[in-house]
Amino acid sequence: MKADKLSDNELVLRYQSGDECALKTLIERYEKRLYSYILVSVKNKELAEDIFQDTFIKVINTIRSGNYYEEGKFFHWIMRIANNLKVDYYRRSQKLPIMGPTENFDALDFLTSKEESVEQTMVREQVYADLGRVVDHLPAEQREVLLLRIYNDYSFKEIAEATGVSINTALGRMRYAILNMRKLIREHQISVEL
DSSP states (O other), rough: OGGGSOHHHHHHHHHHHHHHHHHHHHHHHHHHHHHHHHHHHHHOHHHHHHHHHHHHHHHHHHHHHHHHOSOHHHHHHHHHHHHHHHHHHHHOOOOOOOOOTTTOOGGGGGGGEEEHHHHHHHHHHHHHHHHHHHHHOOOOHHHHHHHHHSSSSSOHHHHHHTTSSSOOOOOOHHHHOOOOOHHHHTTTTTTOOO
């Protein structure tokens, strides 16, 4: 049987058995959709190419190590990997917004440092880390919608298209993600104030 007629799972099994062409078929099957998805969200060709390559490196390493478990959703799995890599990139590069001048301008503003103190940096990093752990505990579908909305600034229509669900389902997942985050923050007494 020709490789392009095989299911994703059959191709994964062939690749695990040493058939490099099976991996090539898998990549060719999804490369355009995956790359387009990444490019639309990061809006930077070079960054999209980096994330695309990192996604397939992670796919290859996971399959080779025997840690891939067929759930019938290979494409959704690689989309989650790509999305997590995008989120990781934005987390690493995230900077605090710079405040512009206000009506209450004070000459003393020139005498005080605009840079964050060590304590402020530590508090901010701890809040982000705590929130990251809360997000990690959300169900996968809720986490995906939340990350696409918050980090990638997707509309709910774009989220619905990217995840293959209706807009109402995407909205519902976002609502439950927020409710679950509030519950986890309360239960674990996490402070989210900077």
